[in-house]
Amino acid sequence: DTAVSQTPKYLVTQMGNDKSIKCEQNLGHDTMYWYKQDSKKFLKIMFSYNNKELIINETVPNRFSPKSPDKAHLNLHINSLELGDSAVYFCASSQDLQNNQPQHFGDGTRLSIL
């Protein structure tokens, strides 16, 4: 069973469109995250949620809106997609907010904006 699963794996769309990426974890973790990995493989946190509550919101354009319907799911909705949004987006989860808890990553969603 996949611990952290993201869908879709690939997303190709036109500039200006709205799209969503879904993430689910079956580890029973309390905390979930969204990261963006750019073309140079730099990995930067975007958001984190703990028990459905927003904890971290880095300086991300407000076109990006995370939603956590329950603690096993954290979806990412992106409005008015721009060329610079092209990247690989990773969802991750950890047991809780303690900093020594390992983060478990999904396999990523590669978003390409045409």
Added chain:
Amino acid sequence: QQQVKQSPQSLIVQKGGISIINCAYENTAFDYFPWYQQFPGKGPALLIAIRPDVSEKKEGRFTISFNKSAKQFSLHIMDSQPGDSATYFCAASPNTGNQFYFGTGTSLTVIP
């Protein structure tokens, strides 16, 4: 501003050799330092981690060396194998919350 600096950007090592990746940080609030391994098409996976109260941690062929005074830590991969070819990220996390700051990654290639 890059919170964790990582070098080298890429590394090529012969099979059986030692791979060494270095990281440095400035924020003294960091107190947890994990290393993640990422294969193409996959997400990063935790490899090994250390807290600053010890200077070294070893798990199999992987060792973290930690120098608190210099604010530097490194990953040593002994007897490197072609299967170790991947991108390696160091990271650091402060003692409040679980926000990780990742290094820029090192692409390791182990030549048979």
